[in-house]
Amino acid sequence: MKRHMKHALRALLLAGAVAAAPLPVSAIEFLSGQAVALTGDSIAVGAMGHPSTTVRLWGIEAPDMGDDRDYGLYARAALDDLLRQGGQVKCVLDSLDRSSAVCHAGTVDLGEAMLKTGWAVADRRVTLADVPGGDSERARRAEAYHEAESQARQARKGRWAKMP
Numbered sequence: 001m002k003r004h005m006k007h008a009l010r011a012l013l014l015a016g017a018v019a020a021a022p023l024p025v026s027a028i029e030f031l032s033g034q035a036v037a038l039t040g041d042s043i044a045v046g047a048m049g050h051p052s053t054t055v056r057l058w059g060i061e062a063p064d065m066g067d068d069r070d071y072g073l074y075a076r077a078a079l080d081d082l083l084r085q086g087g088q089v090k091c092v093l094d095s096l097d098r099s100s101a102v103c104h105a106g107t108v109d110l111g112e113a114m115l116k117t118g119w120a121v122a123d124r125r126v127t128l129a130d131v132p133g134g135d136s137e138r139a140r141r142a143e144a145y146h147e148a149e150s151q152a153r154q155a156r157k158g159r160w161a162k163m164p
Contacts, residue, residue, distance in 0.1 A: 028092060031055065031101065035089040039065055040075020040119055043103065043110075045089050055091055057111045058100040059145050060120040063159065071159055075119035078158070082113050102141070112141075115148035118158020122149045 033047040038054065040062025046052030062079075063071035083089065086105020093101045103110045114120040122145045153160045 029098065031091040031093060032088060035083050035103075035105070037076045037079035037083055040072060040079050040114065043079070043083070043089065045091060045103075054099075055093070055103065056100045057114065058094055058102045059123050059141065060111045060114055061123045062114065062120040071119070074158065075114070078117040078119045079110070079114055082108060082110055082117075086110075109141075109144075112144055112148050115145055116152055116157070118152035118155070118160050120149075120158075122146050 031045050031053055033045045033050075033052075035043040035045045036052075037043055041060050042054060042056045044052040044054050062075040063069075065072035065076065083105055086108050089103055089105050089110070091101035091103040111120075115122060122142075152158060
């Protein structure tokens, strides 16, 4: 079993799930399985018959559930749509905050995709040092997230639809 896991980890690393300057393998923690949206920025990930793990999508903030404009419901529905389209979810847990992770459904970065829907904003409190994967990955991901939010705002998508 250990040998199989070593080969799976090696294949995952070679496939580019971790950036060109990865953290030591011992510092990286992966999570994968089917996922459901709990809110617009958190998911429960688990395998059939096993308990699920709740993770918050790294680098984004979605409206709270129950806000007065129902934006939280719209955000959760958008994330749910992304999960249905992408299939199995694979997450790399943040090395500093194990409750947040960069997650992909298929090849789609869920955090960046949520920013593109306009139902989330880039989390300004998260520093570049919090992103798993090395310095070049940190800079690339932070830049992509801010650009995705900016494009959604300019296109008046999601929460930006009725804002000046």
